[in-house]
Amino acid sequence: MTAAPAEPPPQSPRARRGRGAAGARRVAYDARSLLAVAVQEFNARGYDATSMEDLSRAAGITKSSFYHHVSGKEELLRAALERALDGLFGILDEPASQRGSALGRLQHIIGRQVEVLTTELPYVTLLLRVRGNTDIERWALARRRAFDATLASLVAEAVEDGEVRAGVEPWLAARLLSGTVNSIIEWCRPGRPGSERLPAQVVRMVSEGIVPPA
Amino acid sequence: MTAAPAEPPPQSPRARRGRGAAGARRVAYDARSLLAVAVQEFNARGYDATSMEDLSRAAGITKSSFYHHVSGKEELLRAALERALDGLFGILDEPASQRGSALGRLQHIIGRQVEVLTTELPYVTLLLRVRGNTDIERWALARRRAFDATLASLVAEAVEDGEVRAGVEPWLAARLLSGTVNSIIEWCRPGRPGSERLPAQVVRMVSEGIVPPA
DNA sequence: GTCTATAAGGAGATAGAC
């Protein structure tokens, strides 16, 4: 879309001769900062619709220069998906995800999932749009399914323990929970004031719904 | 993916000389049946990742023959998005969407939205994945936003009327509601037994949540 | 209506100068 770099300087700013089309001054890129640029472009247009030319233009360098830093388009996708999945699975390793009642653990995970979605927004956004066209994408989809399966079994446990309203089908509830939480990426803007209250609000909404108790 | 036609005969079956790679017998295609084939392929791999060669192979004919029936890739997308949006906006014209309490109207629309998502699944799925890369896609996104805005104002009205639990922020609730309903496309399979109960289950889940009243 | 053949352009990726 734009020719200006979309990312702040990754290292110490250093004057450069080259200029982007918008005249922006650029600094030394590394693989990590270019990944951030790439993921933003992938999310803006979709992975398949984004060319390496698009990425290099967004970084303010030529396609060849871009290839000097990264090995290819799919490697960028792999690194981004790995980062998103590491963030999500890290939640399951937390003590609060493993101790206490099933409902309590579920609520903790949901709240933390909202936080991770917020802090790792571009990477998780990319993950949630993967279609399974390549081995990398299928690997990411399989890991996502494993994460969702963990949540589903937790919901089932909460139902068995009678901590959940009667008539809730575990399978359906788990899918709607995941869907609700994941849908945040469609409108979430981390910088927005009050966003630190979002996890608690989401947990309360999925727990109590919107209708006042009779 | 497969060379066999993905759609039942659109008109009276008639023996043909040509065979697909799988040896399947084909019948007369028209623009509507080819649209169904195309949308299925678009959803399987993503619109941008699906080539006209992929589409024609899925229909069991060559690319040139495919072009004899449809004017181009983007025209297929336009027709599909139009069908999805017509289904959604049709809900708002129903009497039950315009009469009664704000909460009642909201619950009716949500239930009907689940139904439309189910009956028009492939078309709505495509709609919900549009990124805004072309004029057609931006038009579809704008119409989607208009639909969501209608729901949001209805939530706000329900909050003003005191029909909704205290502490619910209209803006957030509306987005989570839409996200929950739309997430159904990720796992919904219309033929599955018990799917006719889905609309009511979703309405109850977003209304009452999963935790039993204290 | 379907086919083979092909045009015209864009994609990912590389070579080699500076």
Next chain:
DNA sequence: GTCTATCTCCTTATAGAC
């Protein structure tokens, strides 16, 4: 590290025979 130039393959789309 960045550039220009280029390779090769794949894309959308069309021409014209049958």
